[in-house]
Amino acid sequence: MAPASAAAPKAASPAAPASPASGNPASVSALTLPRPTGPYAAGRDTLFLTDHGRADPWVPAAGPRRLLVSLHYPARPGSGGEPAPYMPEAEARPMLAQRGLDDPEWPGLVAATRTHSRTAARPAPGRFPLVLLSPGFGTPRATLTGLAEELASRGYVVATADHAYESTGTELPDGRVLPCAACDEVDAQPDEAGRRRVLAAVAGGRAADFSFLLDRLTGPRPAWRHAGTIDPRRVGMAGHSIGGNAAASTMAADRRVDAGVTMDGTFFDPLPARGLDRRPFLMLGTEAGHAPGADTSWDEGWDRLDGFKRWLTVRDSGHFTFTDTPVIGEQLGIVDPAVPLSAARSTTITRAYVTAFFDRSLRGRPARLLDGPAPAHPEVLFRHP
Numbered sequence: 133m134a135p136a137s138a139a140a141p142k143a144a145s146p147a148a149p150a151s152p153a154s155g156n157p158a159s160v161s162a163l164t165l166p167r168p169t170g171p172y173a174a175g176r177d178t179l180f181l182t183d184h185g186r187a188d189p190w191v192p193a194a195g196p197r198r199l200l201v202s203l204h205y206p207a208r209p210g211s212g213g214e215p216a217p218y219m220p221e222a223e224a225r226p227m228l229a230q231r232g233l234d235d236p237e238w239p240g241l242v243a244a245t246r247t248h249s250r251t252a253a254r255p256a257p258g259r260f261p262l263v264l265l266s267p268g269f270g271t272p273r274a275t276l277t278g279l280a281e282e283l284a285s286r287g288y289v290v291a292t293a294d295h296a297y298e299s300t301g302t303e304l305p306d307g308r309v310l311p312c313a314a315c316d317e318v319d320a321q322p323d324e325a326g327r328r329r330v331l332a333a334v335a336g337g338r339a340a341d342f343s344f345l346l347d348r349l350t351g352p353r354p355a356w357r358h359a360g361t362i363d364p365r366r367v368g369m370a371g372h373s374i375g376g377n378a379a380a381s382t383m384a385a386d387r388r389v390d391a392g393v394t395m396d397g398t399f400f401d402p403l404p405a406r407g408l409d410r411r412p413f414l415m416l417g418t419e420a421g422h423a424p425g426a427d428t429s430w431d432e433g434w435d436r437l438d439g440f441k442r443w444l445t446v447r448d449s450g451h452f453t454f455t456d457t458p459v460i461g462e463q464l465g466i467v468d469p470a471v472p473l474s475a476a477r478s479t480t481i482t483r484a485y486v487t488a489f490f491d492r493s494l495r496g497r498p499a500r501l502l503d504g505p506a507p508a509h510p511e512v513l514f515r516h517p
Contacts, residue, residue, distance in 0.1 A: 163245040163463045165218075165278045165456060166479050170285030175207035175253030176216040179355055180305050183344045189337050190297040190313040199341055200294040200302060202273055204284035205255055205361060212250030219243055219274035222309045226301035227272055233466075242460060248281050255358045258287075261366035261494040262349065264342050264382070264389070265292040266375030268397075268455070269334060270315050272299050275455045276372065282483045288490065289362050291349060295341055298334060328400050331374060335401035338378035339385045342369065346388055366390060366494040370486060372454050373397045380433070383408050391493035393486055395454035396422060399429035407438030412493045414502075416485055418453065419445040424515055440493070442502055443515040446481055448473040454482045473511065481509055 168174060183197040221243035228238055263283055267273045273294040280290040294302045297313040304310065314334055321327040348355040350364035368391040369379040376397025383389045384404050392408070396417040415422070415430060422430055423445050434443055446453060450471035458475035461467075484501060492499035500506075504514055 163241055163460055165245060165247055165281065165459060166476075168248055168281045168285030169483070170282065170287065172206035172256055172285045172287055173209045173211075173253065174249040174281050174284040175205050175212055175255065176247070176249035176251060177203040177205075177356065177358070179203060179348075181345065181348055181355060183341075185344075186340065188296055189333070190317060194296070197341065197344075198296045198304070199345060200273070200296075200304070201345065202277070202280065202290075202292045203356060203358075204249055204277075204280040204290040204292075205253075205358060206258075206260055206284055206287050206289070207250060207253035208256055212253030214251060216247050216249045216251050217243070218245035218247055218277060219272055220303045222303045222307075223272045223274070223299070223301045226309075226311070227299075230270065230300045238464060241464070245456075245460060247277055249277075249284070255361045258361070259363040260287050260289050260361055261368065261490070262289045262291065262362045262364070263490060263494075264345065264367070264369040264379075265290060266338055266342070266369070266371035266378045267292070267294070267299070268371075268373030268375055268452075269298065269318075269331070270300050270312050271372070271455070272302065275452075275457060278456045278459065278479060279370075279454075279482060279486060283487065283490070286487055286491075288494075291345060293338075293341060293345060295338055298338075331377075331398075331400035333401075334374050335377040335381040336385075338375070339381040342378070342382045342389075343386045346386065350388075364388070368392065368490050368494050370395065370490075371397060373451065374400070377401055380408070380413065383411060383413070391490065393489060395482070395486075396451055398427055399433045402429065403433045403436045405436060407436050410439040412440035412489070413437050414441070414485070414489045415443045416454065416482075417445055418449045418451060419447045419513065420449075421451065423513075442489070444485060445513045445515060446473065447511040447513065449478065449481075449511070453478045477511065481512060484509065485512065 179201040181199045186197040188194045224242040225239040273292045283290045302310045370393035371379045372395045376394025379392040381401045383392045391412045393414040458478040462475040488499040488501040491497040
């Protein structure tokens with residue numbers, strides 16, 4: 133993990149290493165994610181999908197574009213097997229190394245993090261809205277597991293995708309681990325303008341990935357055995373960092389996505405000048421990096437959004453606040469004095485506002501939390517430039 137509340141990486145280097153960690157791994161016996169708070173148990177499946185209509189944009193010689201997808205869903209209590217694994221150790225090791233965290237015990241600890249989803253669980257009866265999740269650049273999809281489990285417990289099917297060659301390591305079903313070729317492409321650019329062009333291509337490419345994923349989840353021959361639990365008329369998308377930009381890019385390209393959330397993501401691929409056809413969008417970010425004027429792509433994006441919209445910033449937060457990083461980092465003894473928001477508050481805030489937004493946008497439920505500042509969440513500031 134990066135330090136529990138690592139500062140937002142520079143736009144030119146979204147996968148920049150975090151500062152070295154300090155901790156006492158010998159005192160750590162097992163890492164756990166916060167328990168979901170909703171009324172449903174959670175199940176988890178994994179899909180490996182190949183889009184034969186597109187070559188991989190980063191390594192064309194590798195053949196068609198491939199996606200690994202974690203599906204969390206509302207499940208029947210008591211059904212299923214063992215708790216789902218968090219991530220393979222082969223993915224944890226390069227993720228930690230990229231952030232300068234090289235303690236030899238930590239990859240195994242991170243990989244063995246205890247989740248609250250059961251494999252082979254039977255779905256709960258009914259049809260549920262679908263939420264697509266996209267991780268940050270260079271970051272495995274597993275780092276959004278806590279949010280995915282919370283949404284599943286609240287009655288959403290959640291599909292979180294790893295995009296080939298865009299993570300520090302993606303383990304395929306045959307055991308091969310794909311490196312981050314897209315990161316190398318960013319690093320090879322001679323200037324910031326070049327890096328921004330590559331990152332815009334990342335967001336646009338992910339939009340094509342998610343349109344393909346929607347086809348495979350909601351089309352006439354779905355790839356997932358429990359696809360009947362999805363209500364295709366209610367689809368949302370959220371993402372962290374470049375994944376948040378991908379949420380907007382996917383909405384711009386695909387009318388099937390009804391609502392979107394960026395969690396601290398710069399709009400390298402700008403929002404269209406026409407807006408998003410009055411569909412709702414939430415911008416949730418750090419106070420340091422995404423207050424008005426701090427990231428001009430947010431100021432421009434806010435002006436272009438033409439539906440229900442909110443711009444929220446969180447005091448004392450860091451770029452990874454909206455992921456599992458604070459929870460796992462704190463348990464490893466990693467601290468970042470510059471970003472004092474605790475793991476518990478990071479989790480509570482992210483869950484509360486993302487769930488409230490999707491409840492309002494996909495279910496038509498009242499969401500007073502989005503009406504203005506809440507005494508229970510004094511760190512959250514409403515921005516109306």
